[in-house]
Amino acid sequence: MNLVEKNFVIEVKETKVMPFEEKVLTSGLCDFVLPMKFKKSKGMSKITYDCSGYSTISQIKLQGIKDILEILEKTLITYNKSNEFLINSEKIALTVDTVFYHLKYRDVKIAYIPSQEHRSFKENLEIFINQLKEYGDGQSRRILDKTYEEIQCRNLNAKEAINYIGSLRRELFASGIIGE
Numbered sequence: 001m002n003l004v005e006k007n008f009v010i011e012v013k014e015t016k017v018m019p020f021e022e023k024v025l026t027s028g029l030c031d032f033v034l035p036m037k038f039k040k041s042k043g044m045s046k047i048t049y050d051c052s053g054y055s056t057i058s059q060i061k062l063q064g065i066k067d068i069l070e071i072l073e074k075t076l077i078t079y080n081k082s083n084e085f086l087i088n089s090e091k092i093a094l095t096v097d098t099v100f101y102h103l104k105y106r107d108v109k110i111a112y113i114p115s116q117e118h119r120s121f122k123e124n125l126e127i128f129i130n131q132l133k134e135y136g137d138g139q140s141r142r143i144l145d146k147t148y149e150e151i152q153c154r155n156l157n158a159k160e161a162i163n164y165i166g167s168l169r170r171e172l173f174a175s176g177i178i179g180e
Contacts, residue, residue, distance in 0.1 A: 007050055014045045016114035024085050025112055032081035033112045034100060049111055054100035057132075065140040066169075066178040068132050072147075073165040074108040075099050075128065079121075080158040089158075090118035094128040096135075121158050125151065143172070 017025075022038050022045075024030055035050040062068050075094060082089045091114060092098075098111045119127070129148045133141045147168060151161045172178045 006052055007048055009046060009048045010113060011044050011046050012114050014040055014043050017045060021087060024087065030085050030087070032078045032085070032110060034109045036112065051100055051111070053104070054102050054109060057096040057099050057101060060101055060103065062135040064178070065136060065143050065172065068136055068140055068144065069165060069169050069172070069178075070106075071099075071101060071108065072129070072132060073162060073169065074106075075110075076158055076162045076165065078108045078110055079124070080162065087112070088118070090120060091115060092124070093119060094124040096128070096131045099128070122152065125161065
């Protein structure tokens with residue numbers, strides 16, 4: 001699957017996306033996902049995504065823990081919006097190839113790629129943090145490990161995790177570990 005084109009297309013079985021989900025996702029109101037269009041034919045849905053101005057996290061150069069934590073926090077805020085639109089967040093895969101970032105506007109969107117494999121928030125978070133660790137140095141990896149450990153130990157939900165990461169970012173800024 002090539003997610004780096006200006007527009008990319010995937011094809012899935014029509015049954016992977018419920019009619020309600022399709023209607024909501026294509027309404028233009030879902031600000032957490034990349035704009036998408038569906039075209040059905042012979043039991044299949046061809047989904048076209050418009051990622052103009054956005055790059056996958058795997059394509060951008062992150063500048064240390066400051067950028068990594070900003071991306072992580074914004075991704076979780078974006079992910080958490082799925083509930084507002086009655087989209088099952090367990091059907092959303094968080095990876096460095098499905099999370100998109102707009103460098104100019106510092107905005108995050110997710111490519112909603114329907115999957116039968118449902119992932120809990122904690123499973124998604126573990127996968128995403130482990131992938132983000134590849135973009136950091138030793139200190140960044142330790143901070144990300146501690147972040148995931150705290151979220152697990154405290155059994156935080158997505159909203160609580162967002163608050164925890166925001167607080168951590170402020171703490172690291174105040175201590176001089178991350179600068180402006």
